[in-house]
Amino acid sequence: MNILAKLKETTLSVLPIILIVFVLHLSIAPLGWQVFGGFVIASLFIILGLSLFLTGIDIGILPTGELIGSKLTSKRNLPLLLVSALIIGTVATIAEPDVIVLADQITSVDSSIPRLPLIIMVSVGIGMMMLIGFLRIVLSLSYHVILIISFTILFVLAAIARPEHVAMAFDSGGMATGPLVVPFIMAMGIGVAAIRSNSTAEEDSFGLVGLCTIGPVAAVLILSLFTPGTEEHSAIATTAAEQVNLFGQALGPIIKDTIVQVALALFPLIIIFMIFHFVIIHMSKFRLIKMFEGLAYAFIGLILFLVGVNGSFVPIGRELGFLAATNASPPILIIIAFFLGAVIVLAEPSVWVLANQVAEISGGRIARKTLLISLSIGVAIASSLSMLRVITGFSIWLLLLPGYGIALLLARFSPKLFTSIAFDSGTVASGPMSCTFILALFLGTSQALKGNPATDAFGLVSMIVLLPIITVESLGVLYNIKEKKLRRLSTKSQDGGK
Amino acid sequence: MPVPLETVYTHGKLILSIVARGLGEKLVSITKKSGARGGTILMGTGVGESSLLSLLGLGDADKDIVFTLTTNDESDAILEGLGHCKLQEKRKAGICMLIDVPHILKHVVPGSFVLPEQQRSPTMEKPDHTLIVLIINKGYAEDAMEAARRAGATGGTILTARGTGKEEDVKFFGINLVPEKEMLLIVADEDNSDRILEAVRSVECLKEPGSGIVFCIDVERFITLGKQ
Numbered sequence: 257m258n259i260l261a262k263l264k265e266t267t268l269s270v271l272p273i274i275l276i277v278f279v280l281h282l283s284i285a286p287l288g289w290q291v292f293g294g295f296v297i298a299s300l301f302i303i304l305g306l307s308l309f310l311t312g313i314d315i316g317i318l319p320t321g322e323l324i325g326s327k328l329t330s331k332r333n334l335p336l337l338l339v340s341a342l343i344i345g346t347v348a349t350i351a352e353p354d355v356i357v358l359a360d361q362i363t364s365v366d367s368s369i370p371r372l373p374l375i376i377m378v379s380v381g382i383g384m385m386m387l388i389g390f391l392r393i394v395l396s397l398s399y400h401v402i403l404i405i406s407f408t409i410l411f412v413l414a415a416i417a418r419p420e421h422v423a424m425a426f427d428s429g430g431m432a433t434g435p436l437v438v439p440f441i442m443a444m445g446i447g448v449a450a451i452r453s454n455s456t457a458e459e460d461s462f463g464l465v466g467l468c469t470i471g472p473v474a475a476v477l478i479l480s481l482f483t484p485g486t487e488e489h490s491a492i493a494t495t496a497a498e499q500v501n502l503f504g505q506a507l508g509p510i511i512k513d514t515i516v517q518v519a520l521a522l523f524p525l526i527i528i529f530m531i532f533h534f535v536i537i538h539m540s541k542f543r544l545i546k547m548f549e550g551l552a553y554a555f556i557g558l559i560l561f562l563v564g565v566n567g568s569f570v571p572i573g574r575e576l577g578f579l580a581a582t583n584a585s586p587p588i589l590i591i592i593a594f595f596l597g598a599v600i601v602l603a604e605p606s607v608w609v610l611a612n613q614v615a616e617i618s619g620g621r622i623a624r625k626t627l628l629i630s631l632s633i634g635v636a637i638a639s640s641l642s643m644l645r646v647i648t649g650f651s652i653w654l655l656l657l658p659g660y661g662i663a664l665l666l667a668r669f670s671p672k673l674f675t676s677i678a679f680d681s682g683t684v685a686s687g688p689m690s691c692t693f694i695l696a697l698f699l700g701t702s703q704a705l706k707g708n709p710a711t712d713a714f715g716l717v718s719m720i721v722l723l724p725i726i727t728v729e730s731l732g733v734l735y736n737i738k739e740k741k742l743r744r745l746s747t748k749s750q751d752g753g754k
Numbered sequence: 755m756p757v758p759l760e761t762v763y764t765h766g767k768l769i770l771s772i773v774a775r776g777l778g779e780k781l782v783s784i785t786k787k788s789g790a791r792g793g794t795i796l797m798g799t800g801v802g803e804s805s806l807l808s809l810l811g812l813g814d815a816d817k818d819i820v821f822t823l824t825t826n827d828e829s830d831a832i833l834e835g836l837g838h839c840k841l842q843e844k845r846k847a848g849i850c851m852l853i854d855v856p857h858i859l860k861h862v863v864p865g866s867f868v869l870p871e872q873q874r875s876p877t878m879e880k881p882d883h884t885l886i887v888l889i890i891n892k893g894y895a896e897d898a899m900e901a902a903r904r905a906g907a908t909g910g911t912i913l914t915a916r917g918t919g920k921e922e923d924v925k926f927f928g929i930n931l932v933p934e935k936e937m938l939l940i941v942a943d944e945d946n947s948d949r950i951l952e953a954v955r956s957v958e959c960l961k962e963p964g965s966g967i968v969f970c971i972d973v974e975r976f977i978t979l980g981k982q
Contacts, residue, residue, distance in 0.1 A: 323893060326934055332926045543894075616797060
């Protein structure tokens, strides 16, 4: 039974987080036993929620997304395919709570950016990138070339946009893609690639989610060009939880908010699924029932998960950051950021969805463990680099430009399958767990170091998107070298046998 | 100068094992100890083992499917080895079946290979199990499994596949589009297999022409792995 296996996996991935927090609690960041107890209970919520959510995604969203992708392609109608991609991408994200939170954060930093146009442009940005992603799969265009073109445009835009908006813009790519939309888009890409009988079907299965992060970045940068900008920086710090609560205390409003948010995000997906069911895919009765069961599990699971994250993990992350920065020296802060980053990403829902899909599509050749480890290393480096930035305050350009330069260069040497998985990895790593928790940690640190939380914290998400791209591509390069060695060995042994 | 190779066909056995996800590699290494040369692992999903869980939509369980081709003599040793391996200690580790294969193609250096004298297996007893294989359009395997379960099947395994090579394959921007298929494997008692076939045949969405094919393979021996 898969749900039991999932329960075991998620328990194993949340335990290290509890352990690290426990060690910090005993050493440099005493939280108080009641708060720590609340944290443990919240972890149980997260374990249970994550298992339910992943089960729901497996039986509800992934199969339906794949069916929509493959049935749309089999209609052999390019305009239909592209218009559907644009509409699905836009509609699925416009009600995403993450997009609304993103818009609130951005407008709170710079009130001259209009809120509604921002939300619309971010969603359309995702829709446009989905359209381009589909077009690429159908026309067999090179993923690498599309990446180079997109990022050249992004960096030109970033160079002429208002400098204070750049970090914020790159963050919005990771923030706008939420936990329900990501598996759905991923599944559609797999579906479109699955019904083609050529050799690139495997590598074309991935990469769509990675492309989708580019849309919101471009959207925010373009908006930035047309806004006068303001000097006032109202701290976004206030949007994070105010103080550490005991888990259970003041939980009522959090639960209510979470239910509304998740329902809002799920609703457009159900509408899309039903329209496609009646018009194109015509699921069998059994499949349809299973889809709704899956959606129900995902709904309940995500609520449990988010209640755990927002009710306890976020305030504790913030408190940990504050206490650690008060009691420990900068090198220790960087080490703490490294280890927390490494473990927190394993409790990220979409990360598991991606790892499972990669194992499935590659027939087990790229094991889940391998991918998870490279993601974990990536986020660990991202988190410690960002901590260094909070402490020293250097410009985000110093990381973004060389970072993406390396990512695009590595894409030349890494196998194509790995490149597309790498760009997807960046997107899945920046989900509701790692982003909110690490962000909270940094807000706390920045506060203790008397920095400016509003500017220091921005740029963190873009690092969590960027670093896994580099580590997964490096993994691809390693695979390439190993495979070449193996091939050389086997030809040698054949020669010897003659 | 490489010696031109000769093609021979030998008689042998196929051991088809379906085990819990992650145990495929272990199973191959166990069979290798008893003489197998290797194995091929596929990924599938086990369905329909419990009616309550299926009703709740929680019946799926990831599986590894292992193909091991062997000779007549080796197959007994391998099954024997599997019967006493560590996998037996796990709960419901999986199942294993032995299928007769009349021809295995081999390329050999002429003269180096002596065909075994016995071309047929000694006495082909009446098989007590049947492997029912359905290849149907994607999205319907679970409906078929539901019907099979009502007719007495205890479980099945779904593999995703693609149909190909038919003249109605269509092109889209120069790329062939192929229909997605699902392959459903069900092991049944000899007594049950007719009823299951009949049940599957009468599923509403499988009645249309072109919706799929079904065939049965005799299973010579069937063993379960792990505590039941």
